[in-house]
Amino acid sequence: MHITSGDTPDDTLAAFTARAAADPGVAGLVLSGSRVHDGMPTVHSDYDLHVILRDQHASPIAELDWFRSAHLDLVVIPLAEFRTRGMPGRPDSFARYSYVHAEVLLDRLDGTIARILDEKRTLGETEARAAVDGWLDAYVNQTYRSLKSYRDGRPAMGHLDAAESVPYALEVLFALHRRVRPYNKYLQWELERQPLGEPRWEAGRLLPVLRRILADGDPPTQRALFTGIEEGARRAGHDRVLDSWGEDLMLLRQS
Known part of the structure; x- marks a missing residue:
């Protein structure tokens, strides 16, 4: 035709x-x-x-x-x-x-x-909770792998894992608000027009954090991002996923 x-x-x-x-x-x-x-x-x-x-x-x-x-x-x-x-x-x-x-x-x-x-x-309530649980576990896993490589003197491998953690972090942040993660092309558009509710997730603050992690995996920047995500996830009642990591979370919290 x-x-x-x-x-x-x-x-x-x-x-x-x-x-x-x-x-x-x-x-x-x-x-x-x-x-x-x-x-x-x-x-x-x-x-x-x-x-x-x-x-x-x-x-x-x-x-x-x-x-x-x-x-x-x-x-x-x-x-x-x-x-x-x-x-x-x-x-x-x-x-x-x-x-x-x-x-x-x-x-x-x-x-x-x-x-x-x-x-x-939008994500349904049950769908959103399941999505946060799944993506949060994946995000913690990827960030833990990255920071462990940095700790053990393998920064190149840590950088790769840090880069892979970014999509998981975005999935968590949007699912916490029952929203579908946007394609990267529209990420800034979404953050500016429909903010995620906290100043730390505004486009002007979140995007530089993500770019820094993608650029070199900077461990302090990774830990700062994790702190915000952990706080939001615990407020929303996703303690079970985080607590299942036990003492391994200490690596993500170190200053």
Whole structure:
């Protein structure tokens, strides 16, 4: 199936959405990507569009799954798969953040598309607690490995482990607020527009900490980050995970 490209991304999107809206097999259209993040689009930005079909064989548009051009990127997905895409335990769980600020352009199912989307935007209470427990344990493990290597005279290996701890730290910080960790591209955007509630997690303070850890794994910076995360996790009732590390936590707390 062919897509006609207009003179601009706006023209291409308008032409395609009109075509999709005329197709009874299309149940909904959802816009995501930089275009739904105020201030993020550039002259190079295309439109990321999810086309939700009533079922896999409902429309010839199914052939356009993963179509990409300078103007338009498509994900064409059956309704049943859209319900679970990006959710925990799925191989496509990485896609969750793409729905956090997504906009519904078409919903032929009396609000069903919007309701499914809303379930993806934030972490449920039970989901968030499980996520914090899992990511917190991974973060402590990675930080402990890093600091142990620094202690034992292996700074290069400690640096590698420190760098790997950063994604886990971010997962914990956002899950503590029942939020989906953003893609790195949108991290500063999220921290500035929807702060995590404490001055230490503001963009101007947290981002330099993360950059320092990524740059050289600086142990005092790692320990300062751990102190803040431990305080937040204990306030939220995640003592069991932290206490399971016993005396090993002393390495993360040393001044």
